[in-house]
Amino acid sequence: MLLSERARRLLFPARFFFLLAAGPGLGGCLRHDPPAEVTIINGAEPESLDPEIITGQPEMRIVEGLFEGLMRLDPETARAIPGLAERYELSPDGKVYTFHLRTNLVWSTGEPIRAEDVVYSWHRALNPDTASEYAGQLYYIKNGEEYNTGKLKDPALVGVRALDDYTVRVELNQPTAFFIDLCAFPTLYVVPRRTIEQYGDAWIKARPLPSSGPFELVDWRLNDKVRVKKNPRYWDAANTRAQLVDFLPITSPSTAFNLYEQGRADVVWDKNLVPAELLDVLMNRPDVHHFDYLGTSFIRFNVTRKPFDDPRVRRALGMAVDRQRLVDKIIRGGEHITTSLVPAGTANYNPVPGLAYNPEAARTLLAEAGFPGGKGFPRFEFLGTTAKLGEDVAVELQQMWRDNLGLNMTLHPLEWKVYLSSEAHLDYDVAGASWIGDYNDAQTFLGMFTSEDGNNQTGWKNPRYDALIHAAGEQADLVARAKIFEEAETLLVRDEAPIVPTYNYKGVNYFNTNRIQGIHPNLLDDHPLRAIHRVSPP
Amino acid sequence: MYFFRRILFAIPLLLVISAVAFVLVHLAPGSPFDRERVPASPEIERHLQAAYHLDEPIWKQYLRYLYGLAAHGDFGPSMKYRNHSVNDIIAQGLPVSVTLGALAFSFALGLGLPAGFFAAARRGRWPDYAGSFLAMLAVCVPGLVIAPLLIMGLAVKLQWLPVALWESPPHVILPTLTLGLYFAGQVARLMREGMLNAMQAEFITAARSKGLGENELLFKHAFRIAVLPVVSYAGPMLADLLTGSFIIENIFQIPGIGVFLVNSSLNRDYNMVIGLALLYAILLIGLNLVVDFAYTLLDPRVKYE
Numbered sequence: 001m002l003l004s005e006r007a008r009r010l011l012f013p014a015r016f017f018f019l020l021a022a023g024p025g026l027g028g029c030l031r032h033d034p035p036a037e038v039t040i041i042n043g044a045e046p047e048s049l050d051p052e053i054i055t056g057q058p059e060m061r062i063v064e065g066l067f068e069g070l071m072r073l074d075p076e077t078a079r080a081i082p083g084l085a086e087r088y089e090l091s092p093d094g095k096v097y098t099f100h101l102r103t104n105l106v107w108s109t110g111e112p113i114r115a116e117d118v119v120y121s122w123h124r125a126l127n128p129d130t131a132s133e134y135a136g137q138l139y140y141i142k143n144g145e146e147y148n149t150g151k152l153k154d155p156a157l158v159g160v161r162a163l164d165d166y167t168v169r170v171e172l173n174q175p176t177a178f179f180i181d182l183c184a185f186p187t188l189y190v191v192p193r194r195t196i197e198q199y200g201d202a203w204i205k206a207r208p209l210p211s212s213g214p215f216e217l218v219d220w221r222l223n224d225k226v227r228v229k230k231n232p233r234y235w236d237a238a239n240t241r242a243q244l245v246d247f248l249p250i251t252s253p254s255t256a257f258n259l260y261e262q263g264r265a266d267v268v269w270d271k272n273l274v275p276a277e278l279l280d281v282l283m284n285r286p287d288v289h290h291f292d293y294l295g296t297s298f299i300r301f302n303v304t305r306k307p308f309d310d311p312r313v314r315r316a317l318g319m320a321v322d323r324q325r326l327v328d329k330i331i332r333g334g335e336h337i338t339t340s341l342v343p344a345g346t347a348n349y350n351p352v353p354g355l356a357y358n359p360e361a362a363r364t365l366l367a368e369a370g371f372p373g374g375k376g377f378p379r380f381e382f383l384g385t386t387a388k389l390g391e392d393v394a395v396e397l398q399q400m401w402r403d404n405l406g407l408n409m410t411l412h413p414l415e416w417k418v419y420l421s422s423e424a425h426l427d428y429d430v431a432g433a434s435w436i437g438d439y440n441d442a443q444t445f446l447g448m449f450t451s452e453d454g455n456n457q458t459g460w461k462n463p464r465y466d467a468l469i470h471a472a473g474e475q476a477d478l479v480a481r482a483k484i485f486e487e488a489e490t491l492l493v494r495d496e497a498p499i500v501p502t503y504n505y506k507g508v509n510y511f512n513t514n515r516i517q518g519i520h521p522n523l524l525d526d527h528p529l530r531a532i533h534r535v536s537p538p
Numbered sequence: 539m540y541f542f543r544r545i546l547f548a549i550p551l552l553l554v555i556s557a558v559a560f561v562l563v564h565l566a567p568g569s570p571f572d573r574e575r576v577p578a579s580p581e582i583e584r585h586l587q588a589a590y591h592l593d594e595p596i597w598k599q600y601l602r603y604l605y606g607l608a609a610h611g612d613f614g615p616s617m618k619y620r621n622h623s624v625n626d627i628i629a630q631g632l633p634v635s636v637t638l639g640a641l642a643f644s645f646a647l648g649l650g651l652p653a654g655f656f657a658a659a660r661r662g663r664w665p666d667y668a669g670s671f672l673a674m675l676a677v678c679v680p681g682l683v684i685a686p687l688l689i690m691g692l693a694v695k696l697q698w699l700p701v702a703l704w705e706s707p708p709h710v711i712l713p714t715l716t717l718g719l720y721f722a723g724q725v726a727r728l729m730r731e732g733m734l735n736a737m738q739a740e741f742i743t744a745a746r747s748k749g750l751g752e753n754e755l756l757f758k759h760a761f762r763i764a765v766l767p768v769v770s771y772a773g774p775m776l777a778d779l780l781t782g783s784f785i786i787e788n789i790f791q792i793p794g795i796g797v798f799l800v801n802s803s804l805n806r807d808y809n810m811v812i813g814l815a816l817l818y819a820i821l822l823i824g825l826n827l828v829v830d831f832a833y834t835l836l837d838p839r840v841k842y843e
Contacts, residue, residue, distance in 0.1 A: 032705045048620045055573065131585040133571070136578020149581035204621050222622070222630045224704065224793035248703075250791050254686065258694060258701035259791075417568030417806050424576060434574075454576030 033219075036227065036246035037534050038516060041256045043270040045223050045249035049204050051189035052125040052132045057525070060186050061269070062247055065215040065228055065529035067191060070099050070118065070168070071184040075531035078522035079347075079440070080184040084113065084212065084235075085168070094175025094476035099183075101166040107192055107210035108231040115162035120193045123147075123155040134187040137438070140179055142171040175476035177348065178441035185439065189213075214240040214530040223249055228529070241518055241533030266516050266534070269509035269527065271333065276388070279332050288510045290334055291521030294343050294437030295505030296445065299397070302426050303498050304459035307377065311496050312369040317430075318355040318500035319362035320404040321397065327503050330392045335503045340493055341435075342445045342485075343504045345523055348478045349442040352486050354493030354501060359404040366405055374406025381412040383428035385419045390432055423457050433457075436505070440523055442485045443472070449492055449499070460498035465491050540842035541827060548823045552816060556607075559815040560600050563808050570617035570806045590617055592808075603812070613813035618805045624813040628795060632817075634704060635782030635794030641714045643772075643779050646721035651768065653722070654729025658764075659756060661734065669726065676723030685716045685789045702791040713790045717783055721775055725768055732764035739763065762836050769836065773829035777821040781814070 043058040051067050054060060064073075072083035082088075085099040105113035122141070125132050126148045139145040142159030146152040159171030172179060182188055192210035196203045203209075209217045214237065215228035226247040230240050248265060250256045253275040259265040268274075274282055282288045299321070301308040308314055323337035338344070339354035363373070371377040382397065384390040394411045401407040409430070414422060422428050435455075437444045447453065450469050451461035468488040475481040493501060507525035518531035571586045587593045591602060606612040613624035650673075657669035692712065693701040700709050736742060737760055745759055782796025795814065802810035833840045 030704060030706060030709070045619075047618055050621060053620050055575070128581070128585045129589070131582070131589040133573070133577050133582060133586070135582055139578055145579065149579050201615075202621070222619075222627060222793055223787075223791075223797060248791070250702075252788050252791070255702045255789060255791050258689065259703070261694070262697075262701055264700070264703065415568075416804065417566075417572050420572040420574065421568040424572070454578070454580065457576075 033225075033227065033246075034244075036244045037242045038244075038267065038532055039246045039248060039265045040267040040269065040532075041250050041259065041265045041273060042226075042247040043249070043273060044251055046220075046226065049217070049220065049226075051186040051191060052121070052130055052134075054186055055133050058249070058270075061527065061529075062226055062228070063186050063189070064213070064526070065245070066209075066211045066213045066217055067186070067189040068213040069183050069185065069189045070101075071180055073184050073524070073526050073528055075518060075528045076520045076522065078524040078526045080181045083184060084118070084190060085183075088180075095172045097170040097172070097179065098163075099168040099170065101168065102235050103166055104235055105212075106233050107212060108216040108233050109192075109208055109210040110233065111194070111210070113190060113212055114165045115168045116165075117190050117193060118168045119160050119162050121190045122160050122188060123158060124191065124196070125187050126158060127155070132187060134185075137182055137185055137187045140172050140174070140176045140182070142173055174473045176473070177478060177481065178439045178443060181439040181441065214528075215245065218244075225249070236530070240530045242529070245529060245532070260510065267509065267511040267519065267532075269511075269519070269525075271506065271508040274333075274508055274510070282510070283332075283334060285510070287512045288508065289519075289521060290506045290508045291525075292336065292343070292345060292523065293505055293507040293525040294346060294440060294444075294523050295434060296338060296341055296343055297432075297434045297502050297505065298341065299500040299502065300423070300428075300431045300433045300458050301498055301500075302428050302430070302459055304426055305429055307369070307371070308380075308429065310369050312365050313371070314497040314500070315355055316362045316366040316369065316405065317401060317407075318497050319358045319365070320401055321500060321502060322357050322400055323502050324357070325400075326393060326396055330389070330396055331503060333506045333508060335506050337503045338501050340489060341499065341501050342442045342489060343437070343523075346437070346442055346445075347440045349482050349485060352489040352493065355497060362404060374408075377405075377407050379408040379410060380429040381410050383419060383422055383431035384411065384413050385416055385432075386413045393432060424454070426457065426459050433499075434505070437524070442482075442489075443469075446472075446485055446488055446492070458498040460496065462491065462496060465496075541831065544827055544830075548820075551823065552819055553604075555819045556604070556812060556816055557600065559812045560603065560808075561596070563803065563806065563811045564596055564599075566803075566806060568806050570808060572806070590615065603809075613816075614809035616807055616810050618802070618807040618810065624809045627798060627810065628813065628817065631782070631793060631795035631798065634792060635787075635796055636780050638710070638713055638717065638786075638792060638794060639776070639779030639782065641710060642718035642721065643776055645714055645718035646725050646775070647768075647772075649718070650722040650725025651729055651765070654726040654731075654768075655733060655756075655761070655764075657726065658730045658733030658737070666730075670730065673723040673726040673730075676719045677727065681716045681720065681783065681785050682789075684719060685712070685786065688712050688716060689789075702789070704790070704792045709790075713786050713792060716790075717779065717786050721779070724771065724775070728767045728771055729764065732767045733760060736760040736764040766833065766837060769829055769832050773825040774822060777818065777825050780821060781818050 042061060046059045046062060048054050048059060049063055051063050054063055068083045070083055070085040071080040074081045084101055084105055086102045088097050088099045090097055101115055107113060122138060124130050126135055126138050126144055128148060128150055135148045143152055143157045147155055147158050161169050163169050190212045195206050195210055199206050211231055214231055214234045216231045218227040218229050220226045228245050230243050253273050256268050256273040257275050260268050301314045303309050327335045327337055339356055340351035342349060342351040344351055382394050384394045391413055398409045401409055423431050435445060447469055448455040450466045465488055468484050472481050472484040475484060511519060515534060515536055517535050518533050519527045571583055577583055591599055603614060606614055616622050616624055616627060653669050657666045660666050689701050693699045699712055703709055742760055745755055782794035784796045784800040787794045787796040798810060799814055802814060
């Protein structure tokens, strides 16, 4: 009697709250969808799925399934192959492309896709009101930059026109060797005009959402999942291998790994999702794949600050970096060290070797610059992020520069946004940095160190370098162009050294090839969704 | 009348909170649109600023924000998730966080109240020491440690429960445990303290001298007073639990709003930071009101004029 009363009194609040929570809450919040054919752990929650807004890899990997451009990427090589356009012609001066659209193109909702849709999409990407951060990818088109920056108000003056329903004529400012690759870049994808005009900024939430790519969007729940299903109306639907694909937005490496190990996810495709503690073990597993891709890690000098205004100082510091030790001890993903900015394997180009590790020569050079044995060299700061890996690299550099040159460096790790802002405003001495190629061409790496480029961020301005990059842009002959780029890169990584490249990135993903196929290693770490499929039943 | 006045006072308080939050996030270095790659032209950044009215003077931005909030209940667009409004994100994430929070809350009370009660009733004997030790442990070991241990044991090794995600009732168990343990420990400790204090109160001595049975004494008289510290604590605790936990949501990949509480300020997602600050403030003010009201029910000595 007493016991039951006691129990009842004590349990009353708990029971009350439990019912309060469990009743409506659980029913409303948990949703168990039918399982997808392929589940991919995709990294961060997509910031957007609008091709003309997105800037990051997690977004691009989803959007690549939903929309398509005139060209698309080959799953094995990541080179551009015909997409919505079945072929194109290039004028002899290399400035005018004529694209011929396939005649069987329709949106996933059934309406036809015409040349006007291409023109609309590119105008939209350049329209200042769209506020596309990647609008620069269309600056190669005549008057593209002028329209985007507001110097020209009339989009009709932009060099893209529909000659008829199936023909698009594109006029460029210069012969641009990689323009065809850009036509497979998300900012240049073809988007549904009617839906955008009807729903405005919220168009991506319209259902059904017309898609021009191999998949259509079923569901997008924040921090939960993005689900896509095969678009049967896609022109190449016969070669779309999977029916239903889920993307899970997960940023915790151990969570990603656990879900994979439990069989809840099939593919994890981001190096940041490999638990650092398990890196050494995982790198040797057959289901962990690593491959070269177009990304370079480098060190930036702020050349507007003494003593880094002296190229001898910068070169001395560069030659005192033992890159192999950095890679073996800290990075540990099998990365290749490099002294050039442009990664090996970049199309139509052979990177120029820069300053190799040579502590002896580095000391001599530093003495020439007036700091024998590091004497008189002011204490300086290394700007980095608070990420563990970045700090470890900084500590290693600190030791190398102290042991080899007798220099005193302090670490200055900052929160990500503050780091970016300090770097952009030249509020640093030496900083860690990296660059990942947007397309497979030396321009995406070398172009950023021209005097006025916003990504230069070293304060280094060299008229000869600027002239070389400009000349390379005008050059239609690929061999001659490569020669000019080589001259520019020599200036950048050997003679002047406002930056010191350290190692090239590796793409890492893990999936069991006995279950999942169609994901190929390539230089852009790009894996078109249409090729991915499950080989044995789940 | 008293409670009505309290609600009225909450409005200027919320205004101050929103103003402070607004100024603070705008003062922080960096902007929502700082990225590793700077756009091809400075004009592009200006378009972005203009699209979100960041080019206006800050007082004007603040008034615009207040107007949107007052007139349409609109917390504005997210500057990080450009397809979503802040309302949208809260509408998607809050129900999940509230569900998990309420479950953890019930778990904390369901475990903490009896544990504290019995520990006090058996004061100085082994159940007291064991209970107090466990409660201390629950308070001291952070979720960051407990979660991986539970995942390791129950999900990875034994495979009884899923490692993460938010899909079916079994998915709920580990996050609830991890989130609730700390609070269960706190509740147990408060309850035990409260009981010990209450047992020494004069009215208990008086009741005992009148010959009241020990059990009736504990349950009927001491409990009502002893539970008061727990009740005061429950308000802020519930506000904490309902707005989600960054660590738990991150480890278990739960689509709540806890992750946004931390990430939005790291991302300088201005509207999101302010929106969540206001949401949290509203919950806190509201729940404290509920706590004060509960006092009047539990303790006849408390009266508000």
